[in-house]
Structure formats: C-alpha cells, structure tokens
Amino acid sequence: MLSCYKNAKLTIGNSSWATRELNIWCGENITIGKDVLIASFVLITDLYYGINPESLMNYQKQEIITQSVIIEDGCWLGDKVSVLPGSKIGKKSIIGANSVVIGEIPLIVWQWEIQRE
Structure with missing residues (x-):
C-alpha cells in the first residue's frame, strides 16, 4: 500500500526491490536509495498523528x-520491520526481522533484537 499526501516526495533508487505487503505512508519526504532489499510486511512512514x-x-x-x-x-530490511519518522539507515546496513527503527543507524550495521523465552 502506498499513501502519499499532496506535495509529499517519495524517491526510490534504481534496482531496489520489495516483496509483498510493503506499506509506505509519505507525508513529507521518504528517500529509499538504490539496491535496497525490502522483505515482506514492512512499514516505512514519515508521519504520525x-x-x-x-x-x-x-x-x-x-x-x-x-x-x-x-x-x-x-x-x-527484514520481514516486519517498521521504519518510523525521523529515521536514517546508513549505507549497506541490515535491519533484522521484527525490528523497529527510530533514529539513526550508522552505515554497515547489522541491527536486530534477540528475544529470549
């Protein structure tokens, strides 16, 4: 699903790829670079109420x-990642499944949360 507000700018670079159920909510500006891989059920949003x-x-x-x-x-971006307003993910970083990105991830970082039973 793609939802862009009037005058919002969504930029997607060459050779970027998304699987199923990608949700993008763009109210102002979302930039997705080139060669980005996006797995299933990912949310990318630059807005909130x-x-x-x-x-x-x-x-x-x-x-x-x-x-x-x-x-x-x-x-x-792995399955079910949520990228929230104000986030910046650095070049070639890997965001693991079920992660929530808030803020800045430096370049070439592997980020995930390990859940313990």
Whole structure:
C-alpha cells in the first residue's frame, strides 16, 4: 500500500526491490536509495498523528507530524520491520526481522533484537 499526501516526495533508487505487503505512508519526504532489499510486511512512514491524551480532539483529528526518512543505498530490511519518522539507515546496513527503527543507524550495521523465552 502506498499513501502519499499532496506535495509529499517519495524517491526510490534504481534496482531496489520489495516483496509483498510493503506499506509506505509519505507525508513529507521518504528517500529509499538504490539496491535496497525490502522483505515482506514492512512499514516505512514519515508521519504520525498527534498523541496528546489531554487534547479535546480525537487522536485521528490531531495535527499530523512529519519527519523525513532516509534509507541509504544497499540496505536490507527484514520481514516486519517498521521504519518510523525521523529515521536514517546508513549505507549497506541490515535491519533484522521484527525490528523497529527510530533514529539513526550508522552505515554497515547489522541491527536486530534477540528475544529470549
């Protein structure tokens, strides 16, 4: 699913590849570099609704906040990765399945969370 707001900019580099169920919500600017691999059920978004519980407005009516997302060349996003507003993933980094990216991942990093029983 692709959802882009008016005047939003989505850039996808050459030879980038996504499998099934990729969700992109673009409110301002999302850049996906070249040769990026994106596995199944990935979410990439640069926007979220306001989350002020003291506001008299419902969450969906609160102001939409955007922060650019950059995924540099040669990255690999595993299954069910979520890339949230303001994130930058450095060149050739690998983001493991079920990870949530918030903020900056330097170049050539393998990032995943090990869940223990």
